[in-house]
Amino acid sequence: MKLTAWAMERDGERGRDVHLLVTVEAEEDAPRAPVAVNLVLDRSASMRGAPLAAAVEAAQLLVERAGPRDYLGLLPFDGVPEQLVPLRIMESSARGALSESLSMLRAGEGTALHEAVESGASAVRRLFIPGARPKLLVLTDGEPSVGPRSLADFRTLGSKVAESGMTLHALGLGRHYLPEILEALTGPSGTGFTHVDDPEGLPVAAAALVAELFGEVGTDARLYVRPTGFTELQCRHRYAARVEGDSLSAGLGSLSHAFPRRALFTGRLESADWSLGVTTTWTENGDTRRVSVPVQRVLPDSPEGRFIRAVGVELDLVAAESAAWKALMRRNPIAAGQALAQAEEALRELVKLAVDAVPAKRHVDRLADLKLAVERRTQGDLPALLVRRARAADARTGLSIIQPAVPVRKVENN
Template sequence: MDSTRIFSAGEADRTQWVGADSDPDRTQFAPPAAGADLDATQYAAPPTSSVTLQCLVENAYAPAARNAPAHLLVQVQAPATAYGRRLPLNLCLCIDRSGSMEGEPLDFVKRACAHVVDLLDPNDILSIVTFAEDIEVVMPARRVVNRQLIKEHIQRIDTGNTTNLYDGLLTAGRQIASVQSPAYLNRLLVLTDGEPTTGIRDFQSIVGQVAELKGRGISVTALGFGPDYNEELMAGIARRSGGNYYFIARPELIPEVFRKELESLLTVVAKSLRLQLHLTRWTQVRQVYGLQPSYHPRGVTMDLVDLERGALISALVEVELQRRPAGTYRVAQAQLTYDDLASGRTQQVSADAVVEFVTDESRLLEGINPVVQREVEVARASRHLERTVMGMKTQALSSAAAIAELERTQALLTAQGRLEQAQEVTAAIHSLRRGDSGAEAEKTLMGTILDLEQGQRKA
């Protein structure tokens, strides 16, 4: 049995199973799940979530007689206006105080931390950890009640010598976990200006520890300052934990970046977003763009970043639609589970991807969805940008060749409306044209790649 057909008019109550040789002009549907009660009346539940979900298909039509690739675009949309009270933050500032931070850099960090204190309220939890060759808990996790006392603790931070990033992150995670609760939005902000030089230093161990924090509901935002930090490590920290990544070129920019990150946290409306894409028979996953998926026999699961007010998160998946009898089929269902911060409840929404399989392939030109096609172009631009950065790092590309590649990427991102990322690419081009070593451009572009991978932007 290949599909279910619903007849109209006098036969509206009848469900008939039909075979592949039946009338292809009838509308056909995939059969219900095994064990479902076919006699039960199904009612749609009233909407309970302000977060919306849609699952778009690259083309409304697909060839019935042959296998064909297709892209599915899942979009998660947050409301543009605030509703309810924001969730209190459980925030830890994890600060590098190695010898290279002495002077102006550490002075601006102290100023930035003091500004964070001013933006928080007594319902928020704050802790401060610093790392050099040893780890210091400047302030254990506590409510932001006495702002002046907290600022006095911050002013006493002094520089050390080496950089023990691993143990700094470990201690900061423990501070957050000491008061961890679903009633808080947990975030760790780590700032460093160099490579780890003492303690556990390898990439896999540090990023693995961050992944463990993510499993406990703690995201990590990575802030790299100056020309000497490891941008691949810092971007890896953000990628594995669902946090953000920033490149801070000059010390006077540190307070502004802290402010930007904190203000984004104050607008989060949903956390712990998990997207499951369930595929129906005759549909298979070919690849997932950007995100880090886990595959299962009938689909794929992806963890998404926290959703900010007025933001749109996109997840792009390429599938193969296998040949089948002509008709209309559901090829996939997207299901999103998340914690709604206004209601304090776990919510779930779903959306179907439906395609009509046709024998007349001339109809394929009629069904193209430009929204999905734009996202496909952006995903390809992101991968092209990765290759360009790798060519710069390995010196396989000259400065002139890198500029030419970046100009193509910049034009594509501009054409697809990704103006913020296009501006970052433009900044990297200007850096290369000034004759810089390329380190600043690479650090800027690493953030651009991560932004495109995570798929969140203002709608």
């Protein structure tokens, strides 16, 4: 693993602060473990036509990229989930059968999302594959209409899936799924969810998810930060964090090739003499690794310092953007305008910092859409699409799963 920890001291609102950025990245040549992925695919009425065809194309990519030691299964769902193809090792005959089953899928009625995820997870749990990583990949474009629908139910389900040792990944398509539900399902697994505006964007998003799924090297990664000389310390990213003895720990989840994990911590100083002890653990090939990470102190205007600042600014930007859309949907234009102003100020700061690894350009189109909607106080279906896009960006950035920026399709507010 490539491990770095940079600490930067600077003035804060209440005195001197220290910002600690820890990055964990799998080596490119590290061998990956096989995976067991159950594909939970929405085939409700709203998926009829182009959406279902694009979803099938994206799923076929999963089949093509699977290695000979990987296991794949298919559980399509409408009002009733059906484990159409059990999890099978991707030998030639199984690969062909799964591909054929995908091509024969037809749309139905209803959206039993809760039962589908529950059934898909149950199927994975019933099969023990030594050394394989158990996973669910959920693709949906609709709100649940059959079975449990409350956010609390999906939070409980997401936690249950994660506690069983499984990771859950999700793609939300279009303007009708509920981002809060996908966030509740994926948050406990530390994966976030991905938003796709329309069927044309599915192949690109699916390719990124496939790279993440099939590039996994380590699991159960966790950071431990032991502060000395601080009055407080918090984790800025929304990893599951907890106090353990004299340290603050944050669970990073899985580690994949080309998908570094970052965690930003901010602490308020009590004295000029301070230190931070950083340790990371993860499971690799069945063994638990524990490594101490040397902390390098950097200046705010150094390349490393600017990088730390850019990560923090981007967190502020996406959080303010998401808050603005939510305020707009609640018909509170004043709060939306205030949050928009915060997001725009963060964008200006990100542009000034000019850090290539945290590009400002991937936020420009989204904020332009948001500004137009706030100025027109637009309500209705179009902002519902855009708030899903913003919530997905917030979820992925908040968990800091670093991946290449995907071009954002421009959507006009008419």
